[in-house]
Amino acid sequence: MDLLPFFQWCYDTPIGEAIRNSNWMFALIEACHLVGLALMGGAILIVDLRLLGLGLKKQPVAQLASGAAPWLLGSVIVMFLSGVPLFLSEAIKCLYNFPFWVKMISLLLVLIFTYTVRHRVTQRAPGSVGPLPDQATALISIGLWFGVLWGGRWIGYS
Amino acid sequence: MSFLAFFEQMAESSWSVALHESQYAYSIVESIHVWTLCVFFGTIAMMDLRLLGLTMPGVPISEFSRRMLPWTIAGFVILVITGVLLVYAIPVRTYQSIFFRGKMVMLVLAGLNVWFFHSRVYPKVAAWDVGGVAPRAVRVAGALSLVVWSCIIFSGRMIAYNWFDCDRQPQPAIVNFLTSCVPND
Numbered sequence: 601m602d603l604l605p606f607f608q609w610c611y612d613t614p615i616g617e618a619i620r621n622s623n624w625m626f627a628l629i630e631a632c633h634l635v636g637l638a639l640m641g642g643a644i645l646i647v648d649l650r651l652l653g654l655g656l657k658k659q660p661v662a663q664l665a666s667g668a669a670p671w672l673l674g675s676v677i678v679m680f681l682s683g684v685p686l687f688l689s690e691a692i693k694c695l696y697n698f699p700f701w702v703k704m705i706s707l708l709l710v711l712i713f714t715y716t717v718r719h720r721v722t723q724r725a726p727g728s729v730g731p732l733p734d735q736a737t738a739l740i741s742i743g744l745w746f747g748v749l750w751g752g753r754w755i756g757y758s
Numbered sequence: 759m760s761f762l763a764f765f766e767q768m769a770e771s772s773w774s775v776a777l778h779e780s781q782y783a784y785s786i787v788e789s790i791h792v793w794t795l796c797v798f799f800g801t802i803a804m805m806d807l808r809l810l811g812l813t814m815p816g817v818p819i820s821e822f823s824r825r826m827l828p829w830t831i832a833g834f835v836i837l838v839i840t841g842v843l844l845v846y847a848i849p850v851r852t853y854q855s856i857f858f859r860g861k862m863v864m865l866v867l868a869g870l871n872v873w874f875f876h877s878r879v880y881p882k883v884a885a886w887d888v889g890g891v892a893p894r895a896v897r898v899a900g901a902l903s904l905v906v907w908s909c910i911i912f913s914g915r916m917i918a919y920n921w922f923d924c925d926r927q928p929q930p931a932i933v934n935f936l937t938s939c940v941p942n943d
Contacts, residue, residue: 624921627918631911631912634792634911635912638796638798638799638911639803640796641795641799642796642801644800645796645801645829646800646801646804649829655826658821659814659821663814663816664814667814668813668814671804746793749793749796750789753789754789
């Protein structure tokens with residue numbers, strides 16, 4: 601499958617071009633991306649730590665997961681709204697960038713995992729058996745998110 | 759010894775040169791600094807949102823603080839270690855960076871907010887531990903923390919950009935004043 605025409609189209613969008621032609625837009629959007637990332641980290645960790653038996657271990661998992669859910673969704677939206685313009689501005693570079701693909705594949709997997717398996721694990725009734733053990737769920741979640749973080753940071757180094 | 763001389767001497771050290779010139783060391787240290795933000799700011803932000811009554815109102819604030827603060831502190835330790843190494847790798851430019859200086863000033867402000875919260879506000883936590891709306895001082899401390907730490911992340915990211923660097927003249931006089939830059943002409 602030849603992806604170049606699509607990436608070229610992304611690169612040529614007015615948003616991509618405006619960011620490339622600006623001195624400060626990329627930096628500003630990237631800083632927003634970073635603040636959103638850190639907030640997202642909190643909304644994920646509070647639940648994953650609990651699944652590992654750490655952090656707020658006296659609270660039911662379902663209570664923490666429901667409390668964190670809107671902040672997780674909100675920060676994921678912020679990440680998309682800031683991340684897509686950053687991508688548009690350097691789409692051609694991304695196409696040939698190994699960390700970019702690690703990030704995209706990890707992101708796809710972790711979003712599917714979070715809103716299917718992890719959701720069912722956190723919302724199951726106390727005492728019932730979930731689709732995966734708590735610890736395994738948390739480790740997969742943290743591992744996949746780390747793939748996103750690793751790729752995200754290293755897009756800029758290559 | 760002046761600050762500038764101190765950082766110039768740091769730049770001469772073999773550690774600084776090694777960090778700066780290594781192919782991967784600097785990037786790895788910088789990556790750890792950024793990733794640790796998720797633990798540090800993440801736990802702070804959730805705590806602040808809890809103080810503001812915007813998440814998990816049924817979880818006691820004291821419980822939140824007791825269980826999450828160790829993670830915040832662990833994150834802070836890693837951020838300080840990696841942060842010092844990042845300065846060590848590029849001492850003079852960082853010292854003269856307007857964003858680094860702004861970040862350091864805001865770190866002091868954030869520290870004052872932490873001190874104010876834990877010494878003046880938190881001792882009365884029993885009165886507003888669960889549910890309801892916490893007193894104004896609690897919510898102000900939470901909101902200030904969110905804003906100041908976000909600004910710290912912002913200015914930290916901007917250190918990478920050289921718009922106001924001393925070796926990029928001419929700069930407005932105010933910029934050279936704030937960065938203690940004496941341009942050589």
